[in-house]
Amino acid sequence: MSERMVETDGKPRTRRDARRALGPYGRVQRAVNELDERIGIAKGGRTFLDKIFPDHWSFMLGEVALYSFVVLLATGVFLTLYYVPSSTTVVYHGAYRPLDGMRMSEAYASTVNLSFAVRAGLLMRQMHHWAADVFVGSIVVHMARIFFTGAFRKPRELNWTIGITLLILAIFNGFIGYSLPDDLISGTGIRIAYSILLSIPFVGSYLAFFLFGGPYPGGIILERFYIIHVLILPLIIIGLIGAHLGLLVRQKHTQFPGRGRTEHNVVGSPMFPTFMAKTTGFMLMVTGVLGVLGGYAQINPIWQFGPYQPPKISYAVQPDWYMGWLDGALRIMPSWEFTAWGHTVPWEVFLPAVVFPGLVFNICLAWPMIERRFTKDFELHNLLDRPRDRPKRTAAGAAMIALLFTVFGASSTDVLANYFHLSLNQVLWFFRIAVILVPIITGLVTWKICVEMQGTPGAVKRKRAMVVSRTASGEYVAVPAEERPGDEHHELEPEPVPVRIDLEPQPVGVAVATAPTAEPGVRRVRR
Amino acid sequence: MSDSEEDHASGDRLGTPTAVTLRASQADDPHMRDAARYPRRVELIVALFFIAGIAGVCAFGAAYVENAGTQVYGATLFIGLFCLGFGLTAWGKYLMPQGPFVEERHSLASGEQAREALAAALVERTGIVVKRRKVLGGLLVTGMGIFGIVAAFPLIRSLGPRPRSSLFVTNWKKGSLLVSQTGRPVHRTDMQVGGILTVFPKGKQSTPTAQAVDQTVLIRVQSTELVTMKGRGDWAPDGYVAYSKVCTHLGCPVGLYEQEFELLVCPCHQSMFNVRDGAFPVFGPAPRPLPQLPIYFDSTGFLRARAPYNQPVGPGFWERTTEGNGKASAT
Numbered sequence: 001m002s003e004r005m006v007e008t009d010g011k012p013r014t015r016r017d018a019r020r021a022l023g024p025y026g027r028v029q030r031a032v033n034e035l036d037e038r039i040g041i042a043k044g045g046r047t048f049l050d051k052i053f054p055d056h057w058s059f060m061l062g063e064v065a066l067y068s069f070v071v072l073l074a075t076g077v078f079l080t081l082y083y084v085p086s087s088t089t090v091v092y093h094g095a096y097r098p099l100d101g102m103r104m105s106e107a108y109a110s111t112v113n114l115s116f117a118v119r120a121g122l123l124m125r126q127m128h129h130w131a132a133d134v135f136v137g138s139i140v141v142h143m144a145r146i147f148f149t150g151a152f153r154k155p156r157e158l159n160w161t162i163g164i165t166l167l168i169l170a171i172f173n174g175f176i177g178y179s180l181p182d183d184l185i186s187g188t189g190i191r192i193a194y195s196i197l198l199s200i201p202f203v204g205s206y207l208a209f210f211l212f213g214g215p216y217p218g219g220i221i222l223e224r225f226y227i228i229h230v231l232i233l234p235l236i237i238i239g240l241i242g243a244h245l246g247l248l249v250r251q252k253h254t255q256f257p258g259r260g261r262t263e264h265n266v267v268g269s270p271m272f273p274t275f276m277a278k279t280t281g282f283m284l285m286v287t288g289v290l291g292v293l294g295g296y297a298q299i300n301p302i303w304q305f306g307p308y309q310p311p312k313i314s315y316a317v318q319p320d321w322y323m324g325w326l327d328g329a330l331r332i333m334p335s336w337e338f339t340a341w342g343h344t345v346p347w348e349v350f351l352p353a354v355v356f357p358g359l360v361f362n363i364c365l366a367w368p369m370i371e372r373r374f375t376k377d378f379e380l381h382n383l384l385d386r387p388r389d390r391p392k393r394t395a396a397g398a399a400m401i402a403l404l405f406t407v408f409g410a411s412s413t414d415v416l417a418n419y420f421h422l423s424l425n426q427v428l429w430f431f432r433i434a435v436i437l438v439p440i441i442t443g444l445v446t447w448k449i450c451v452e453m454q455g456t457p458g459a460v461k462r463k464r465a466m467v468v469s470r471t472a473s474g475e476y477v478a479v480p481a482e483e484r485p486g487d488e489h490h491e492l493e494p495e496p497v498p499v500r501i502d503l504e505p506q507p508v509g510v511a512v513a514t515a516p517t518a519e520p521g522v523r524r525v526r527r
Numbered sequence: 528m529s530d531s532e533e534d535h536a537s538g539d540r541l542g543t544p545t546a547v548t549l550r551a552s553q554a555d556d557p558h559m560r561d562a563a564r565y566p567r568r569v570e571l572i573v574a575l576f577f578i579a580g581i582a583g584v585c586a587f588g589a590a591y592v593e594n595a596g597t598q599v600y601g602a603t604l605f606i607g608l609f610c611l612g613f614g615l616t617a618w619g620k621y622l623m624p625q626g627p628f629v630e631e632r633h634s635l636a637s638g639e640q641a642r643e644a645l646a647a648a649l650v651e652r653t654g655i656v657v658k659r660r661k662v663l664g665g666l667l668v669t670g671m672g673i674f675g676i677v678a679a680f681p682l683i684r685s686l687g688p689r690p691r692s693s694l695f696v697t698n699w700k701k702g703s704l705l706v707s708q709t710g711r712p713v714h715r716t717d718m719q720v721g722g723i724l725t726v727f728p729k730g731k732q733s734t735p736t737a738q739a740v741d742q743t744v745l746i747r748v749q750s751t752e753l754v755t756m757k758g759r760g761d762w763a764p765d766g767y768v769a770y771s772k773v774c775t776h777l778g779c780p781v782g783l784y785e786q787e788f789e790l791l792v793c794p795c796h797q798s799m800f801n802v803r804d805g806a807f808p809v810f811g812p813a814p815r816p817l818p819q820l821p822i823y824f825d826s827t828g829f830l831r832a833r834a835p836y837n838q839p840v841g842p843g844f845w846e847r848t849t850e851g852n853g854k855a856s857a858t
Contacts, residue, residue, distance in 0.1 A: 052630035087735075120591060123600045155635070188779055188795065191739075195777040195842040198694075205694060205844050210686035215693045216778070217739050252632050266630045269623075277619025284612025288605045295601010310739035311708070311725050311772060313782035317795050330777070330812060331796045337814030339849045346843035348812045349777060382632060414797055424797055425810065 053275040054255040054268040064138035067286040068131045075128040082114035085226030104307030111181040127294030136322040150385035151254045157368040159247045173233040176225045187308025199349035328410030391450035399443030406438045563621035576614030583607025695839045703728035703832040713830045718747040723784045742772040754804040762821040770806045770817040773841040
């Protein structure tokens, strides 16, 4: 830089001279120089722009979560400007006539108000709610991708843990968020949350009293939920997302095995401009889809539920989808309350609502360790597994998903009984049995399918082609075609498959200039 | 042009292209070329999407000005952002360098020596504190530890009062007048058989705290069909029977009354309580009967509580005793 300055010898006379003095990259060069001299961005910045992103579609699931979180932040800030976190009773006189003159909490009144009296308020509220549902959903699907492809293995156990923590926080914040409007359904949800806290042995009543500021309803819970929802949990979530992405950049992406892809490289398209363009476009698309959901798909119409009053309740009380599995578990649990020595343990609440989710999340958190215990695999892994090549892991994951889906289904026993004209008792017992059988059957079937698919690598193999020809005398003759590679095996004969997909690049006339070769002798892992 | 076409062909058309390291500004590198076979067509499509997107976001602005309603906002926002995003993604996918590029992955581990140096520094320098100045270290740890404990008091203890007896009591007193949510007392002639009403102790009917805890469901059943439990002989005059409305499962209001079978049903988790038989749970996860409020007619014929509930209402908790737990203690 200084060299060039010396060359011009003094002040540049015209603008063009000034531009020329900056070199071929103009003002950008100058900005880079200024920054680099102070904080040294050039080397790291260039590496960052060159960061390679694998081009597989399944890597997009985490992006859905990230961008719905961006939408959550934007719409959420809008909502805070109108929502009033207050349990104070007011008499409603607003834009929504059917509720005129009703007594309700200020929180409920302000939510109705921002839905009807604030321009685009309802759009923002519904987008926020949809974004929350999509956020949790995409985290779950993203997590399933990580699980079934083994991306959580060493060295990424820590990022897996952060991901699970994010899921737990997202569920909590979702619950607290939909509780804020103080409508009849969410108020009942808060009441249930209080009772669940109460069910914890030894400390339950203290926990409930400290969170609610006294015996239910406490009168301060909306204010507390509000600050938890808009400040405390979002801060933690933002911090953890930062750590999640930071670790991702530091450890680089995993990738599916394939030609030229090894444990020691990443193949794909660069951060700038290709990935930037694709991901920014994707963010806009996610926002657009959430926009149309918020505009057309009505969600949580609190003005139809009415304000929360402790003695009131409505029929078919169901939480948002990500709480459904806990509600279902509560419904199918037998009424096992344990009382002895002057104390009560409400197992019928504590087991399904505290122990069960605790177990599920702890199994998820500990899974990398659990798996390592069985495989004795302490190697670093950057190449992903095909789910079929890990039948036991895939079976375990499928069984867990089946279990969660079954208890989720159990959260609508009353609706199912009504819809199919069955007795509630039949539906209840169906789910009590299904919750045990469905995961076992799913696990076994998945395991079998994986093993079968492994056994026949080219699952649909060619039969030998027959060449039919006509002789000069008009006779037709069928002759088997020449043998081609792969023909020696009958399609039903299983062929042993290597643990990993063949990584050796096939030289097919393409000049292998800088192509990295496959890692020789990739370690076989005991399954 | 012709040789670049060839590069293109050999790089992208036949088989999988070989991954290369991303180099600095190599405009003639085939990897830096558009992935599209017909870039002009893709440009046109991207342009069309961008124009649709611009139209969409403009329409969103216009819709806002016109106050056109939530549906129009949603539709225009979708058209605008989705089209812009789709165009940009297509631009990235078809008109930007696709490679495949390869990035070498370097080991993050620092090596044996550096690790040992770190461990040595940690152990040896900690030794300076722990071994040589044991007393100082001990004092510091004691101070910080005490602070950790006392800090929990303002941070946690201040959040709410201790439960003490508050989970055991309600506002129902001996002689409390039963009133509806509007404050109207209940006369012996007010309800038919099969009638149901939510009642509160007079004076507390409009406070949320009392509503949440004191809510009591008053039902009139055929007095001859009522199974009277031992010790509750005079609790339900004329078939008027009062139970706590707080479900013993999770505290939802037991708000549905199945008149035909005389069952109180909790809509949350479908616990059912037999009204004629001491509100015992006959279905669902609720573990205990709804506590019964003993009531009587005063001299003017209005219903009053004979006594408070003889047990805590609502869901179970650790400090709850076995008192009032169903048939065993009732008979």
